[in-house]
Amino acid sequence: MTSPDSVVPSPPPRPPDPFRRPWHIALGIALVLSAAFATAQVLYWAAPEITSPLPWMRIYLLPQPPALRLTRVLLYSGWGVALVLAAVLYGATRAGRVRVVRVCRAAILTVLLLPYAVMALDTLAGAPLTALLCLATSAVALLAVHRVQLYLRLPARLTLLAFAWGALVGSGFAIVMSMWFGWYAGGYLLDFERPRGSIRTLLALFALNADFFSEVGKAAGVALVLLVFRRYVDGVVSGLVLGAASGIGLNLTETVRYMAEIEPGQPAAQFWTRQVVGLLTVHAVFSGLAGAGFGAALRAGPGRGRVSLCLSGLLAAFGGHLLFDTLMPLLDRRRRDLFSGAETLGVLVGVPLVTLIAAGPFVVLCLLLLRRGLRDQAAVLRAALPVETASGTGAVTPAEGGLLLSPGRRLLLELAVWRRDGTAGLRHLIRLQQAQLRLLHDPLPHRSDEVRQLKGLPPLSPNPTLPIDQGVSS
Amino acid sequence: MSFFGPEPPDPAGRPDSPDGPDGPGPDRQPPRRLMAVVGGLGAAAIVLGALVGFTSDPPIPLPEKMPTMPSRPGMAPPPSGWPTELPSDFPTDFPTGLPSDLPSDFPTGLPSDFPTDFPTGLPSDFPTDFPSGFPTAPPGPAPQGGTP
Incomplete structure (x- = not known):
């Protein structure tokens, strides 16, 4: 034994x-x-x-x-x-x-x-x-x-x-x-x-x-x-x-x-x-x-x-x-x-x-x-965006893609979310956006499920037991 | 192989793309040329800094030569008090706020019986009216120094 x-x-x-x-x-x-x-x-x-x-x-x-x-x-x-x-x-x-x-x-x-x-x-x-x-x-x-x-x-x-x-x-x-x-x-x-x-x-x-x-x-x-x-x-x-x-x-x-x-x-x-x-x-x-x-x-x-x-x-x-x-x-x-x-x-x-x-x-x-x-x-994110949005996973939509590539717009969104939902809402938004950016930067299979989980969507893979990557929090 | 040894599957995956760290794609190559320029400028800065450091005088106004001093203080007691008049070849703005008496049992090696109120730490024990001579602690509202 x-x-x-x-x-x-x-x-x-x-x-x-x-x-x-x-x-x-x-x-x-x-x-x-x-x-x-x-x-x-x-x-x-x-x-x-x-x-x-x-x-x-x-x-x-x-x-x-x-x-x-x-x-x-x-x-x-x-x-x-x-x-x-x-x-x-x-x-x-x-x-x-x-x-x-x-x-x-x-x-x-x-x-x-x-x-x-x-x-x-x-x-x-x-x-x-x-x-x-x-x-x-x-x-x-x-x-x-x-x-x-x-x-x-x-x-x-x-x-x-x-x-x-x-x-x-x-x-x-x-x-x-x-x-x-x-x-x-x-x-x-x-x-x-x-x-x-x-x-x-x-x-x-x-x-x-x-x-x-x-x-x-x-x-x-x-x-x-x-x-x-x-x-x-x-x-x-x-x-x-x-x-x-x-x-x-x-x-x-x-x-x-x-x-x-x-x-x-x-x-x-x-x-x-x-x-x-x-x-x-x-x-x-x-x-x-x-x-x-x-x-x-x-x-x-x-x-x-x-x-x-x-x-x-x-x-x-x-x-x-x-x-x-x-x-x-x-x-x-x-x-x-x-x-x-x-x-x-x-x-x-x-x-x-x-x-x-x-x-x-x-x-x-x-x-x-x-x-x-x-x-x-x-440059990497811009090259990966059309591929990911065309994949149909729903992890990154075309509208979200434009937002992700614009730091200024993301900052304005963060301020708006913070005013509306407070720190908890802001942290969730940042976690979601960071997960999306990591998915675009390194499109590993489980990352789509990670993003979908953060969005409240059901995962795509049959055994979605992988935990959310805690490392992508702000 | 992870840092601390084999571990269960990493759910967060790896930052490397599936085709390796130097695979095709816009960003995967590190900025070698820019880093080479950075390194070259750093090397030039080292040479220049050494030149400046070894050729410029410290703020302490020191003479080129010193008069003969007793080699074992305490055995040949200094004149009554430390000299109050400096030798003629000393700069006239030589700091005078130095201690006037040396202990008669002034150690020749590293002390074991040093005064208990002697300040500790380097180079903080310089008298406050003595210009700090280290390049990393210039006097006055000092710009940044490298002495940690």
Whole structure:
């Protein structure tokens, strides 16, 4: 008699998975983050001692904050637990115990990645009112990013998941790596005989390190969400949205950190700079570019093409961030000179101006990718519409087809339905339209029944036992 | 094969068209050329950013050379108070709001007995009147920085 765990139902024939080993890719991502942390730890242990009493060198002699100590303990324990789980996973895979395999894989990723959230939680918990204030503007940005998907939309929970990753794990990882660099770099690089040159190098490398690992932290989450939920991903647009959401999340934690710890004397200016001007133009754009590369790779065939698409997105993300961070101090000096007699004007007008100069080209790139992705979606829908309306299933009528291809008209209809039927009616309408769009985009057999069910029509197939795809809700 | 292992039939199906991810049709091809341009611009931005970062001076007005300092503070106590008059080759706008006394048991390695009220976290412990030197935390109403 076989146990329930060993029963593996035979799946029906389906197109080949675009990723043959998604679990291995996800594990690789988690191991890369762990390797980066371990390398930084080793560099820290091996760093030469700093013996100068110069005041500004105190930064390298600080004790480690409790949150970092806790992160280290959790990570070291997590590595040990992951090793044990790996052995269990190996045995379960050979025995064909599906449920155990799933639990082990989820647990391994959790113990390897979740400890990074400690640093971010410490920051957010240290300034809860500031965090709430920043959450309000972040929510507006998330809604805008979600709604920019004019046709096919990711489930809202995936956008929120990417946001949570950016705010907690992504930012925590970036904070930790920056702290490590701050502690070990001075020992290797400082030359007290020639402080100017060595500090210039140190600061440049600090920016490089901070920007690299913040982009890696954000991109890791986007890649994981795309891998796990790739059946909902249609390409560039989905990747871009998830990347932007991750960037908005990291931006929130960074803003709280700056307002509460780094520049506590200028909270209003920091909020204006980071949570208004920079909310959708800095972190969201950079990680959006990385996400677009991943989303495009999901649509590409296996091989070097996929790797080059991912690499393009990551290069743009890191390059944009580094250029932004190195240009901003120079531009800020010009801004101060330009608005020397009017500091408020310098903040209200000057900050958007310098942000536009430093980040503008990458914002344009992002918009070009978004436009290209939406046009490709529209082309597919337009080509599929006559076929579907002629099929006679009743899932999409010709009148509905015209509406589906017009985002403006759909928005007006949504407003009208919301006024008449409230939120419940609006949600049902969006679910129906998303199901219709998915049917047009990927005309799989059961989707017609799905749409007919939402319309209140009887299904066409003889055994209509398939549940409605919950993933297509708004 | 799903992410977490074999699973029952997926009622929502897959995003791929039946003829594969690169099948015929208006949209199925990823925007390779556009992504190549994006990647190229990113690489150029990395080079430019590194050039700017390694060649521009930080906001901290540092001298080219430092006068000789005691290598083990505490063993050779500093003059009474930290120097109140800066050496002549220092810039005149060098920040003076720095602490005037060092503890006599100032550690040479990483501290275990550091003052308990010492601020924690990097780089937030800079004195508020000291220009923040990191490119990711410029002074004033700072534009975006990369320091998380």
